[in-house]
Amino acid sequence: MEGRTGDDASLVDRLRRGEPRAFEELVIAYQHRVFGVALRMLGSRAEADELAQEVFLRVHRAVAEFRGDAKLSTWLYAIASRLCLNRLTSGERRMAREGEETLARLASGHASPADELERSELEAALHRAIAELSDERRIVVVLRDLEGLSYEEIAAALELELGTVRSRLHRARMDLKEKLERFLP
Amino acid sequence: MTCHDAREAFSALVDGALGADERAALDGHLATCAECRRELQRFRDTVALLRGLFLPWPVKLPIEAAAIVLVTVGVVYVYRATPELQQSVRLEPTSPAVTEKPRLTPEPSAPSSSPEKNQPQEQDKAGRSMEKKMAAPPPAARDEASRRAADLRDASPDAGRQKEAGRPAPAAPPVGGKVEAPPVRAGREPEVAQERARARAAPVPESRADAPRAQRPATGPSGVLSFVPPDVSGRLAVSDRAAALRGLAELVARLGAVESRRVDASDATLVELTIPREAYPELARQLGRLGRWQPSQEPAALPVQVRVVLRITG
Numbered sequence: 001m002e003g004r005t006g007d008d009a010s011l012v013d014r015l016r017r018g019e020p021r022a023f024e025e026l027v028i029a030y031q032h033r034v035f036g037v038a039l040r041m042l043g044s045r046a047e048a049d050e051l052a053q054e055v056f057l058r059v060h061r062a063v064a065e066f067r068g069d070a071k072l073s074t075w076l077y078a079i080a081s082r083l084c085l086n087r088l089t090s091g092e093r094r095m096a097r098e099g100e101e102t103l104a105r106l107a108s109g110h111a112s113p114a115d116e117l118e119r120s121e122l123e124a125a126l127h128r129a130i131a132e133l134s135d136e137r138r139i140v141v142v143l144r145d146l147e148g149l150s151y152e153e154i155a156a157a158l159e160l161e162l163g164t165v166r167s168r169l170h171r172a173r174m175d176l177k178e179k180l181e182r183f184l185p
Numbered sequence: 186m187t188c189h190d191a192r193e194a195f196s197a198l199v200d201g202a203l204g205a206d207e208r209a210a211l212d213g214h215l216a217t218c219a220e221c222r223r224e225l226q227r228f229r230d231t232v233a234l235l236r237g238l239f240l241p242w243p244v245k246l247p248i249e250a251a252a253i254v255l256v257t258v259g260v261v262y263v264y265r266a267t268p269e270l271q272q273s274v275r276l277e278p279t280s281p282a283v284t285e286k287p288r289l290t291p292e293p294s295a296p297s298s299s300p301e302k303n304q305p306q307e308q309d310k311a312g313r314s315m316e317k318k319m320a321a322p323p324p325a326a327r328d329e330a331s332r333r334a335a336d337l338r339d340a341s342p343d344a345g346r347q348k349e350a351g352r353p354a355p356a357a358p359p360v361g362g363k364v365e366a367p368p369v370r371a372g373r374e375p376e377v378a379q380e381r382a383r384a385r386a387a388p389v390p391e392s393r394a395d396a397p398r399a400q401r402p403a404t405g406p407s408g409v410l411s412f413v414p415p416d417v418s419g420r421l422a423v424s425d426r427a428a429a430l431r432g433l434a435e436l437v438a439r440l441g442a443v444e445s446r447r448v449d450a451s452d453a454t455l456v457e458l459t460i461p462r463e464a465y466p467e468l469a470r471q472l473g474r475l476g477r478w479q480p481s482q483e484p485a486a487l488p489v490q491v492r493v494v495l496r497i498t499g
Contacts, residue, residue, distance in 0.1 A: 126234065144200075145235045151202055170196035177231040184230045 008072040015063045027056055030073065033147060034080045040142045041084040043131055051087065055080045070156055077149065078157040081139050088135045122183050129179040137172035144169055186214040191221045195228045416484065416491045417465070423476030423499035426454060430497065432475045440464040440471075453498045462487045 011029075014022035034055050038048035058079055066075060130138060143149045143157065155165045177184075191214045197203045198211060215222050423429035433456065437444050442460035460468055465487060472478040476499065 122234075141235070145232065151200065166197055166202065169200075170193065173196055173228065173232060173235070174192075176235060177228055180231055180234060181227075183234065184227050 009068060012063065012066060012068055012072060016066075023056075023060060026059065030076050031056075033073070034076060036146060037077065037080045037139075037142055038084055040130070040146060041081075041135070041139060042087065047087070051080070051083055054083055058083075071153070074149070074153045074157050077143060077147065077153070078159075081143065081157055085135055085139060125180060125183060126176075129176050132179070133172050133175060137168050137175070140165060140168045141172045141176075186210045188214075188218060188221055191215065191218065192224060192228075195225055198225070199229060199232050416487055416493065417480055418494040419478060419480035419496070421472055421476045421478050421495050421497045423497060426497055426499045429475045429499065430454060430456075432471075433495070433497075436468060436471050436475075440468055442468065453496050456495045456497065457492065458495070459490050459492050462489050462491055465491050465493075468493070 011022055011025060015026060031052060035048055035052045038051040038055075039045060042048050042051065055076065059076065066072075070078075130141065133141065139158065140154060143154045144151075149157070151162055151165050151169075154160070154169075155162045158165070160168075191211055194203060194207055194211050198208070203211065215225065421429065434444075436442070437458055437460075440460055441464055442458045444456060444458045446455075446457040448455040469478065469480070472495075476497075
């Protein structure tokens with residue numbers, strides 16, 4: 001994990017000075033990632049929406065405390081991940097979730113109807129398999145395979161040992177492999 | 186190396202996270218074990234499947250730039266225009282539901298789910314030993330690592346709050362004092378006033394996770410903020426923006442739509458509205474009369490209430 005990049009350093013400095021435009025730039029730059037993590041973890045667009053708002057409000061409040069030793073993105077992932085995990089374990093979650101259909105729809109791109117049908121089935125199976133992972137394994141898969149974080153960044157964001165990250169990721173992928181056997185070539 | 190040990194290393198192999206010794210041992214095993222080679226291929230296929238489907242959001246979601254800007258402005262406006270929110274941010278008490286570290290079940294560093302898990306001790310040792318190689322940073326890196334860890338601890342929802350208890354938030358006005366005005370650009374006062382009025386009238390985004398759910402912001406058409414991509418988005422190129430906006434306002438009233446947000450930028454006006462599904466085709470037709478309507482995102486199946494974001498240029 002590297003420290004702040006040049007762009008990040010400049011953005012953080014401007015955020016600390018309270019530049020209005022800097023906060024807008026922060027949201028524009030990171031909203032997809034924050035929303036993506038929240039959606040994959042919570043499974044509901046409405047909840048992901050709420051959580052993303054909460055993440056940015058917390059960032060707005062706490063940016064003065066951010067010393068810049070970690071990457072800005074890692075800091076945001078840390079906040080988003082913890083809020084997701086807290087919400088998942090808080091017991092106050094909405095019972096109704098929008099489920100795989102929404103996720104599959106979100107993930108679909110442009111393809112022929114036949115491809116779309118086949119992919120929808122595959123995507124639905126994949127989303128279902130991911131949703132069935134335990135929370136602590138799912139967050140590691142999301143951060144690694146969706147967001148592309150390194151093991152070190154995940155360890156920092158989740159305050160885990162590297163070995164634990166590696167172990168959880170491996171277990172999660174093995175679980176997914178077992179559940180997706182029929183789609184494998 | 187046993188088959189179990191080899192398979193435990195698959196994930197790190199795929200990520201290029203194996204040390205040289207581990208890699209050599211794994212390669213040695215794979216050279217003599219066809220079954221593990223087959224399993225490794227299936228493991229690789231699974232990861233490829235996962236990564237192929239999980240392309241980054243900007244690639245997979247053609248979100249209109251307008252929606253992004255609306256969201257951004259919405260966050261800033263609502264924060265600044267809502268004194269209750271600023272107070273809650275500054276004064277909220279510790280909230281266990283949010284501030285505690287995630288209550289996760291401790292997981293062994295190298296658990297086993299295979300039939301060989303009857304020998305957990307030795308395997309755990311091996312696993313931990315391998316993990317320690319990864320987990321223990323070189324001495325020179327430790328200070329750096331601890332600084333970063335401190336930064337990320339500060340990111341925890343409670344850290345900022347605790348530290349903030351004794352000092353005002355950087356951008357927050359004194360409690361109970363005058364609310365800082367949002368940035369107002371020339372000619373934008375009416376929109377800003379509307380935005381602030383809407384922000385005050387709308388539910389306040391509650392930053393406390395233990396607060397009653399009813400206090401959370403509504404999402405969808407009535408919500409002030411939304412990170413959810415619109416159902417339909419596109420660009421409406423017109424010759425006279427003011428006339429087009431008047432025409433759009435008439436359309437909104439006639440078709441039973443609701444305009445939820447509007448943001449003026451120098452080169453475009455962004456309008457978010459919600460319209461009943463059955464009225465959407467007529468809206469699309471009429472937009473074509475107002476200017477050149479180019480939807481960039483228009484799914485075949487629309488929800489009952491369609492959220493539309495227009496970027497009106499001209």
